[in-house]
Amino acid sequence: MTIYDELVARGLIAQVTDEEEIKELINHGKATFYIGFDPTADSLHVGHFMALCLMKRLQMAGNKPSALLGGGTGLIGDPSGRSDMRQMMTKETIDYNIECFKKQMSRFIDFSDGKALMVNNADWLMELNYVEVLREIGPHFTVNRMLAAECYKQRMEKGLSFLEFNYMIMQSYDFFRLYEDYGCNMEFGGDDQWSNMLGGTELIRRKLGKNAYAMTINLLLNSEGKKMGKTQSGAVWLDPEKTSPYEFYQYWRNVSDSDVLKCLRMLTFLPLEQIDEMDCWEGAKLNDAKDILAYELTKLVHGEEEAEQASKSSKALFSQGSADNMPMVEIEQTVFSENGIGILQLLVEAGLATSKNEARRAVEQGGVSVNGEKMEDVKVMFLESDFAEEFILRKGKKKFCKIHLL
Secondary structure (H helix, E strand, O other), X not given: OOHHHHHHHOOOEEXXXXXXHHHHHHHOOOOEEEEEEOOOXXXXXXXXXXHHHHHHHHHHOOOEEEEEEOOOHHHOOOOOOOOOOOOOOOHHHHHHHHHHHHHHHOOOOOOXXXXXXXXXXXXXXXXXXXXXXXXXXXXXXXXXXXXXXXHHHOOOOOOOOHHHHOHHHHHHHHHHHHHHHHXXXXXXXXXXXXXXXXXXXXXXXXXXXXXXXXEEEOOOEOOOOOEOOEEOOEEOEOOOOOOOHHHHHHHHHOOOHHHHHHHHHHHOOOOHHHHHHHHXXXXXXXXXXXXXXXXXXXXXXXXXXXXXHHHHHHHHHOOOOOHHHOOEXXXXXXXXXXXXXXXXXXXXXXXXOOOHHHHHHHHHOOOEEEOOEEOOXXXXXXXXXXXXXXXXXXXXXXXXXXXXXO
């Protein structure tokens, strides 16, 4: 199986510009490709995970990855997938975030001996002259075509700032510069970046008369069509100081039955033949698949030692018996408000706290978890859909139960 065929079999590829040319390049290790990362926080998160795994896969197949850090575009903010304008960051914050990204990326990509590049687009974007950009780049973009892009259409009703409107041009110029300066012939990214990526291939064609290529990967969505990588407490980070290896492990251990095999295919490096054998697994065997998923991803991000420890801690959580033998509490759906049910009320309804004040103290002291994830906000709300899969509530070391809605 070629590397391109494997990407297809794993469900990774969404759209490509020129399939045959892209196959030829990546199957024969001729692709010099890049993926952009805007430093919007001081840690990469699960949303970046797919891109990093793709870079690792393609590097293993002999291709050369480039990680483009958005020191320049981060000052503008990508409007893709946003209902409002991103909070503007200072250059100092962006520079700090970039340094954090560099350390985390090195766990996935081998940057030694020129095997990969790490480039900051501030190196050229911050030097641009506005009038020169208008004259040299502006004629190659039509406003009509830009406004037709999905990333802009969804913002038009609420208002799209001129600042954000320039993002597509900046990203396209990035590809142009990477092509000229580093021989980068391909851009990869999330499927929500398609319009921006086409802008880059078109700019290279118009300015240089050369062909460049773009390929998007499917976004990591759960079976309900929602982006994965979010919990009640916020994003799932790759930085162990923001999301501990144990919490990271538990996130993947608690994915729904309908998502576990998809995640194994898209994110792990296990052979497809091994994953295909799990297609017929049901019931408790699916929990084994979740353990494999959680272990493999934790090992990839945090190392084997942390993965082993997280696995032991997870199993110790249920040392008094499996989840199947755990005490079950049934809760009437009538206790839910329009916004769901709060963690404090849930603890009381489940009989793990005698009052909301006791429940509040338990949460504030860090003694409450849901499916292994520590609850840190006393205002956390849960929807009925959160209880569709296994829902295990724990208070302290000895009080825990599985909750079922009536």
